[in-house]
Amino acid sequence: MLAQLYRQLIPVSLRRKLYKVFLGKLLFICRNWKSYMQCWSYRIHYTFVTPKDEIEKAFQQLGKLGPTAYPYPWKREYDRQPIDLHTDPQNGLPYVYHHGKKLYFKRSMYDQIEIVYRGLLIEQDERSAHRYIPDYQTMKGKSLLDVGSAEGIFTLDVIDLIEHAYLFECDDEWVEALEATFLPWKDKITIVRKYVSDMDDENNTTLDSYFQGKTIQHPFLKMDIEGYEKKALAGANRLLKQNDTSGAVCIYHQHQDEEVLGNLLKTKGYQIDIQPGYLYFDNEMRHAVMRFHH
Numbered sequence: 640m641l642a643q644l645y646r647q648l649i650p651v652s653l654r655r656k657l658y659k660v661f662l663g664k665l666l667f668i669c670r671n672w673k674s675y676m677q678c679w680s681y682r683i684h685y686t687f688v689t690p691k692d693e694i695e696k697a698f699q700q701l702g703k704l705g706p707t708a709y710p711y712p713w714k715r716e717y718d719r720q721p722i723d724l725h726t727d728p729q730n731g732l733p734y735v736y737h738h739g740k741k742l743y744f745k746r747s748m749y750d751q752i753e754i755v756y757r758g759l760l761i762e763q764d765e766r767s768a769h770r771y772i773p774d775y776q777t778m779k780g781k782s783l784l785d786v787g788s789a790e791g792i793f794t795l796d797v798i799d800l801i802e803h804a805y806l807f808e809c810d811d812e813w814v815e816a817l818e819a820t821f822l823p824w825k826d827k828i829t830i831v832r833k834y835v836s837d838m839d840d841e842n843n844t845t846l847d848s849y850f851q852g853k854t855i856q857h858p859f860l861k862m863d864i865e866g867y868e869k870k871a872l873a874g875a876n877r878l879l880k881q882n883d884t885s886g887a888v889c890i891y892h893q894h895q896d897e898e899v900l901g902n903l904l905k906t907k908g909y910q911i912d913i914q915p916g917y918l919y920f921d922n923e924m925r926h927a928v929m930r931f932h933h
Contacts, residue, residue: 677706678704678705681702700712701919708769709761710924711916717757718757722735731746732746733748733752734820737756737796738795740795742756743816745810766916767927768918769914769918769928770914772887775796775800779800782803782805782855782858782859783801783803783804783859784846784861785807786846786860786863786864787862787863794821798821801827802857806831809832809834833849835864845875846860846871846875851877858878858884859886860875860886860887861887862888862889863889865892868892868896869893869896869903872903879904879907879909880907883933888900889929890925890928891926897929900929912931913926913928914926914928
C-alpha cells in the first residue's frame with residue numbers, strides 16, 4: 640500500500656534520484672541486514688585465518704565486499720557504472736541500450752532497472768561464474784532454446800549469430816518486453832508462453848513435445864529456471880539424443896544440482912565443463928553454470 644502510494648505521489652524522475660542517492664542502499668541494507676552481519680563475521684574470521692582454497696578465498700572476498708552473489712573484487716567495476724535509462728514513447732516501456740541494441744524491461748520495475756541491468760552485466764562478465772558460454776562466436780548457426788528467458792539479454796547478445804531463438808517465458812510483462820526487444824528480428828524469434836517441465840498440460844510443456852515434428856538443427860539449450868532444470872532436462876530425452884545438441888544449464892538453485900545434473904548428462908553421453916568461479920547462494924559457495932556437449 641505504501642509503495643503504491645509512493646509511486647503515485649512521487650514523480651518518476653524524483654524517485655530515480657532518491658533511489659540512486661540513498662533510498663536504494665538503505666532499502667538493501669534493511670532487507671539484508673542478516674546477510675550484512677554474516678559478511679562481517681567472514682571479514683573478522685579471515686582477518687586472523689588464511690584461506691586454504693578457492694572457496695575460502697571467495698568467502699574472504701565476500702567479507703570485504705558485503706552481501707553479493709559475486710564474491711570477487713572485479714564486481715566493483717560495475718557498482719558505479721552509469722546506466723542511461725530511456726522510455727519508449729510508442730509503447731511506454733523502459734529500455735537501455737545494450738551493446739547498441741535496445742533491451743526492454745517490465746514497465747512495473749522502472750525504479751529497479753539500473754540495479755537489475757548492472758546485475759545482468761556482472762552475470763555475463765567473462766570472469767563471472769554465471770557466464771553461459773566463454774565465446775559468443777561459438778553460437779554461430781545454432782538454434783537457441785532460451786528456457787527461462789526473462790528479459791532475454793543472452794539471446795540479444797547472440798541474435799546476429801544464431802539461426803533462430805525459441806524464448807520460453809510465461810510472465811506477461813516479460814513477454815511484452817521481449818516482443819519489443821526482438822521486434823527488429825521477429826522472423827528469428829518464437830516466444831513460447833509455457834513453462835518447460837517433464838509434463839504436458841495447459842501451462843507446461845516438455846521440450847520433446849514442443850519440438851515434435853519440427854526440424855531443429857544444432858540446438859543449444861540455455862536453462863536458468865530457478866531449480867526446475869532437472870525436470871526440464873527429463874522432458875528433453877529425444878532432443879538430448881541428437882548428436883548436435885549442446886547447452887549451458889544453471890546448477891546453483893538446488894544444493895545437489897551440480898552432482899545430479901552432471902550425472903544425468905553424463906549418462907546421456909555428454910562431456911561437461913564447469914564455468915570457473917563461485918556464486919554465493921543460500922549461504923553457500925556454489926558453481927553456477929554447467930556446459931555440456933558431445
